[in-house]
Amino acid sequence: MEQKTGKLYMINGPVVKADNTSSFMMHEVVRVGKIGLIGEIISLEDDRATIQIYEETTGLKIGEPVRSSGKLLSVMLGPGMIGNVYDGIQRPLEVLRNRSGDFLKRGVEVLPIDFKHEWDTEILIKDGDTVKPGQIIATVDETSSFTHRIMIPPGVSGTVNNVRTSGRYTVDTVIAEIDDGGDKYNLTMFQNWPVRTPRPYKKRLAVDEPLITGQRVIDTFFPLNKGGAACIPGGFGTGKTILQHQFAKWSDADVIVYIGCGERGNEMTEVLEEFPELKDPRNGKPLMERTILIANTSNMPVSAREASIYTGVTIAEYFRDMGYHVAVMADSTSRWAEALREISGRLEEMPAEEGFPPYLSSRLADFYERAGKVSALGNESLGSVSIIGAVSPPGGDFSEPVTTHTKRFTRCFWALDKSLANARHYPAINWLTSYSENIGDVKEWYSKTVSRDFFKLRNEALALLNEDDRLQQIIKLVGEDVLPDDQKLTVRAASLIKIGFLQQNSYSKVDCFASLNKQYKMLKIMLVFYEKARELISLGVAISEILKGSILNTLMRMKEEVSNDNVEKITAIGKELESFCMALKKKYSGKPDNM
């Protein structure tokens, strides 16, 4: 490859300019300065280039060289990614640590995946086969619970020769040669893909299946589709990160890509320490065996933060193409937007709203559009990428640009509420302002998988909460005492839903994850309670009588006292509820019947 060299003539933080660059490519990776900092070309004009640098630029000098690499900013995809923690441009942090110690040094070049490890590879093709892009030609059991499917890279096809037999190979072993009639292509177990280009697929499919998260307020009230996108806006301390961690732990995706984009170092450490210990509820394997972390924390270079979400989503698409369901968490997209703003400012571009560049909205759209459910290229299997982006609005004010634009491109909006968080009502998702536009798509799935009346119950509960909100306005002015008993009951029943159902403590061993069956049974019995109590009140039973019994307390504590593998206990509670109501009814009317 020819080596082209430019020369630095301006240095301004993470943005530098060089001339003599007319043969450089847009978005090409370059090595800057004598120490070889990694950068990417972000604009080209005549023979001058603007470069964003992924490392600290202290010490660079005017006149130092800028070397071309001939490659676009890309990720390396192949066995060995699972369980890793990368920086924003896919440098493995463990390797960096072994190489250069506990603090990040500059100009270090490392491979994203281990080229020395030999994988037990099962080869699925033989000499003479014709292969097409996306076709699965080998498998590797990458972890005890995850099978990596080796695919023909997009754009490659032809007849295979010199195919190796199944055996132990490193990722760079040529396992076959592909002849497309002209050129020969050496097929290895890894491929590169430029991060800013979405990977191709055969067809986009309708999203009709929820991503089950084990979080009641999400699964029951505001579900997200596999292949959908969601937005979690919230001021500091409202619970965005904890919620994202919950998704990473419990959601029923095959692969998790967690992007710590400009947030805290300790939050990444927490995942790194905790996930190997936690078991996937579906197969009992350590959660780390399906997780990839991208950690570009707030104190790491901002340009790499800008790149991190593309790195993450490209990795996710690669697993999607194997036919897996992948969930991507990005915490926080606001920090990504700020990186965009900072770089734009250094370029002296005209700002739009609040200093953000005018292309903020289109960049957000491009990112969230990479979510989707597809039939994959070459192998027809079904795969999806779901994206859940946290948004950190300044001052917790949702009218700012990142929140408003993100809202346009996502169909789930989980609004975190400061006052709920202050009262330690977690998850602090506001049930009145949050929404999911996916309900219509997943209705049938819930009917089939859980129960026919699932959404009927959900809607009843939402109506109850809405009615409660109306009553709360009155209570604020005149107190609860003046309400008639039936309205008092509404307030109490809503409070039961809020405390007993919506609140879910992530740190509770029993309640951190609730199976759909548990969610359904809990909601059902709570609404049965409401219905029966309403009937009692219409018979003249005083509300104090209803509240006096221990049944309400039992219902409130059900989430902690009934575990996922013992949901039958709720049936017993149902019996208790029935006899309690029966007794009251008897007392008041003197004649029992079946109510």
Added chain:
Amino acid sequence: MPVKEYIGLSKIDGPLIFIKKVKNISYNEVVEITYKGSSRFGQVVMLSNDTAVIQVFQGTEGLSIDKTSIRFLGRPLEIKLSEDILGRTFNGIGMPIDEGSRIIRGEYRDINGEPINPASRMYPRNYIETGVSAIDLLMTVVRGQKLPIFSGNGLPHNRLAVQITRQARIKGEERGRFAIVFAAMGIKHDSARYILSSFEESGALKNVVTFLNLADDPTIERIATPRVALTAAEYLAFEKGMHVLVIMTDMTNYCEALRELSTARGEVPSRKGYPGYLYSDLASMYERAGMIKGKKGSITQLPILSMPNDDITHPIPDLTGYITEGQIVLDRDLYRKGVYPPINILLSLSRLMKDSIGEGYTRLDHPHVYSQLFAAYSRVHEVRALASIIGEEELIDLDKMYMKFGKAFEEEFITQGEDENRAMEETLDIAWKVLGYLPKEELTRISRDEIERFYNKRED
């Protein structure tokens, strides 16, 4: 490396100076600026062709275009470190200003430090008992945490910081190799004196390293002060194995200096004129707290900042809260009511406490009591709002109980003396006493067993 010297500037603009026709200058390098025999320091903040833009830490007042000489020192801003810094006082860019000598032996360190590799971090799990009930129970401080105090002018943040510093201890462990790094940015002489004299009284002064940039010291120097201090802290913690508590006050003054500099550089401002990179800039300091695998020491940060107009949504507290691992918020209304420490419980938070409390750490009931107190106290606020409309007598019985609970919570639990050092057990017991005003059916966040064990109805 040969030192390059130039005479004459092309432009002076606010805190910035411009020099043309320079060669071989590196980005961020330090320069010494001499004019009429006295010198000051600056740093290269932009390079374009043959022009260097330099920010002058001591301001540009009194410099002239033709006679100012500039020496490029060929290195970033550094501080010389050894254990001899303990007990010493430095100015805002790390030069000794007490009677002591220069630091003679020692190693130079770039004040910007390097980011800790996230894979090298160790998750902090050792809680620090501060002896302050509100903090220990409701926003437990953990060694290696960054936990700021959000305050306002005239609120007793300094007293609280001093009390925490004096009383802080790790259970079952010697105070050990402990150091305090104190960084003052633009605070008044009397506040600095108050803090330093309290260290002196407690006999800790020989373990304190002080960096002073006071209200009448050069503004731009403040940009360097917290970085110099944190570089010293990193040295003591990660090379000398000490547990370091860093007190930085007042971060608001730091941010204002940064705004001034950004405006002078003609950058596009974000909210309230602060630069768009304020978040990243603050993070580059706050993220220097923590612990590292295989290393003995730790850095715990207790930054203090005043919220302009007591507004927690102001960019400075807002962006700080997005980076730090919680916050302790002081409240003017409570202070007026005579509550010390006037901590606004509902707005305060410690994000790291969850793994450091409960059975085996504090006491098994701690997590649930914590959650219950928040729930109950936030209910108190609703009830008080209602009572102010309909009158307290009109409240239903349950709400009256909440009123009683709220009062006791503020007067018995939050309130304590400046020298009162409560043990964790005592704090938890007071919490139960206060909860005794509520019927036990209300304690839905506490398990039945714990209620059985600790709850006593209170009749007074």
